[in-house]
Amino acid sequence: MKLEIKPIKLPLIKKGDKLPLIIHKHIEKHKKTDILVVSQTIISKAEGRTKNLETIEPTKEAKKIAEKTNKKPEICQLILNESEIIALGENYIITNKNGLICANAQIDQSNAGPNKAILPPKNPEKTAKKIHKKTKTPTIITDSIGRPFRKGAVGTAIAYSGIKPISNYTNKKDLYNQKMKTTTQCVADELASAANIVMGESNQQTPIAIIKGFKHHGKPTNRKINRKPTNMIFTPKTPYKNKNQK
């Protein structure tokens, strides 16, 4: 298969905007076999998930974390509100938000506005379904997520609708007509990464992309990409204990 990945410009999204409708209007000419990739930032903005840092009153714990991590106490408070902190160090806070392990609970100060922060969307799965329904296009919601053993963030599928996120080649035939051993490929994350290249990180104002030419492997599923915590092979070197956490 041959892929084509095109960024699409949108107007600046603000609180209350009907995102599925706006996106639908901007991608009307596409084919139904395409895949739509949407940056989570604009979902958060439409949901009004932008916080003015001046309105946040950090607790003692947030202040303590801020000191340890060289971050603003207000940001640490938002992270505490949004996630379970699992590790922290001089310049990082690693969080677990519903199984997604990443830095700073996906809270972003870039593209948020002066002294503001954007929180992650409330329910990206639900939003993915809504956008999919309105646009009739399989949809992936993405964020740029760091990795434990590799530098630099990469586009990652936070939620999706209408696709099979993981292709399984187990028992398919290889080049020598031998059955393949367990080989699973996370196409949802690969598509998210591919789209992230064209969507960019700074001021391009292209928060969605259309991927043309992707051949789906099998029926759409809701299979989760995050590994279950019980199956984790790696744990934080210095785990964080938060007394207030459940």
Next chain:
Amino acid sequence: MKLEIKPIKLPLIKKGDKLPLIIHKHIEKHKKTDILVVSQTIISKAEGRTKNLETIEPTKEAKKIAEKTNKKPEICQLILNESEIIALGENYIITNKNGLICANAQIDQSNAGPNKAILPPKNPEKTAKKIHKKTKTPTIITDSIGRPFRKGAVGTAIAYSGIKPISNYTNKKDLYNQKMKTTTQCVADELASAANIVMGESNQQTPIAIIKGFKHHGKPTNRKINRKPTNMIFTPKTPYKNKNQK
């Protein structure tokens, strides 16, 4: 930017084949601004890095690991020869090979031939440079690598030549004309993932891909993508101790 990603068919590669020349002949019509992505499997094959499992005599340690992990003792021996084992469990062996943390030391039985295994290339950085020089095209060597917290493997840049692997947006302006905080994006891995979608995992015989339309951010560098072990936030839950390892 708009991307186009095209898989390219090659003849079956065998030991002694001059890979840079073969690839050059198959991509002659491309532009010099394109990016070439090459699956590491064909490099290993050209280097004769295919092992017949019948010729391997597993040591006591390999047999012990095989029992614990439900793998063939011969495969465990190859893993011991090729890497430092850092963790193992019922169905997995996690290895560190020159800083690349992944499963099974990148040793692959798929597409290797009956009762054979393919070892990773000897020096992928050197090969990336050679292919780059011959084809005049920036080159990424890829493998499908699993992730600690996410299911499914994704195309990952094992080596590269002629590109800047990590884009740094720190201090660039965001949508609101504010300076961005530290935002680094691993474009090399994103390009590897994008190419992996079209190259496929089983019997498609398309081990290379051409990416058109990528706009480079800055000058090529040799910057390493792997995090240094001293900076690791996560460590194996049950580390493996190998007495024979340095």
